[in-house]
Amino acid sequence: MAGTDEMMEPTDRKRAARAMAMELRGSIAEELREERSRAACEGAKQWLGQAWPGCSSMMLYMPFRSELDVRPLIEWGWRSGIAVIVPRCLPEQRFMELYRIHSWNDVHAGAYGIMEPDPSRVPRCGEQFMPDVVFVPGLAFDRQGGRLGYGGGYYDRFYDRLHGLSMKLERSMPLWIGCGYEAQLVAEVPMEEHDARLGAIMTEQGISLTGNARTNPQA
Ligand SMILES: Nc1nc2c(c(=O)[nH]1)N(C=O)[C@@H](CNc1ccc(C(=O)N[C@@H](CCC(=O)O)C(=O)O)cc1)CN2
Numbered sequence: 720m721a722g723t724d725e726m727m728e729p730t731d732r733k734r735a736a737r738a739m740a741m742e743l744r745g746s747i748a749e750e751l752r753e754e755r756s757r758a759a760c761e762g763a764k765q766w767l768g769q770a771w772p773g774c775s776s777m778m779l780y781m782p783f784r785s786e787l788d789v790r791p792l793i794e795w796g797w798r799s800g801i802a803v804i805v806p807r808c809l810p811e812q813r814f815m816e817l818y819r820i821h822s823w824n825d826v827h828a829g830a831y832g833i834m835e836p837d838p839s840r841v842p843r844c845g846e847q848f849m850p851d852v853v854f855v856p857g858l859a860f861d862r863q864g865g866r867l868g869y870g871g872g873y874y875d876r877f878y879d880r881l882h883g884l885s886m887k888l889e890r891s892m893p894l895w896i897g898c899g900y901e902a903q904l905v906a907e908v909p910m911e912e913h914d915a916r917l918g919a920i921m922t923e924q925g926i927s928l929t930g931n932a933r934t935n936p937q938a
């Protein structure tokens with residue numbers, strides 16, 4: 720046994736937390752997941768409409784496994800004229816390319832079995848493109864903005880790239896919103912130096928800011 724939690728290295732703590740979080744998220748009944756996903760998307764629409772009417776683009780993930788299903792939010796984006804951006808994973812580089820999609824016809828199954836934009840149908844976003852808001856998937860979250868992912872470092876690397884762009888273009892960072900069920904909230908996610916902190920959390924209870932000033936739209 721590895722001993723107590725405090726004695727473990729962050730990477731080992733993450734591995735243990737990942738296994739628990741995967742099991743927990745997968746154990747939520749499908750009907751409950753659907754119901755909570757719909758409620759979460761409803762809350763996000765209202766929040767974006769009221770707190771952020773100027774929001775013109777949002778990056779969302781294509782849900783897989785038992786993740787919070789943000790597809791209703793994607794469809795609302797299409798109806799409201801907010802640009803809907805989704806990533807395409809390049810597993811060799813653990814890099815995400817961005818594309819704007821206009822309908823479900825623009826996606827097909829990609830790496831890891833995750834739906835992704837079809838590059839033969841839609842053009843890639845320019846190198847300097849920054850979405851206003853990024854909806855981030857995850858296995859577990861905490862109220863301080865901590866997030867646990869699958870361990871590819873995809874979103875952390877993407878955050879760093881956007882941060883570089885935000886400095887270069889003198890633009891504020893997108894709001895980084897972690898998406899999950901209330902059941903995925905834990906007291907404290909094990910975090911490392913390179914881990915990007917969330918500016919907000921979206922669950923079936925609504926959107927709440929974490930107080931991470933750097934990533935808030937007002938900052
Ligand atoms: N919907 C969605 N899209 C996303 C993410 C996500 O969490 N959700 N990611 C978030 O960053 C990236 C994909 N990250 C992933 C990392 C690992 C595995 C995976 O299947 N890992 C294996 C074990 C490791 C391996 O085989 O190398 C597994 O879990 O069985 C899947 C996705 C980018 N796109």
Ligand SMILES: Nc1ncnc2c1ncn2[C@@H]1O[C@H](COP(=O)(O)OP(=O)(O)OP(=O)(O)O)[C@@H](O)[C@H]1O
Pocket residue numbers: 733866867868869870871872873874875876879911913914
């Ligand atoms: N900004 C970065 N630049 C280079 N490597 C990074 C960066 N961020 C994370 N990594 C590397 O990626 C690996 C996975 O990181 P981590 O465990 O934080 O992933 P995660 O946040 O769970 O994954 P994901 O973002 O894909 O959901 C680690 O080996 C880490 O060193």
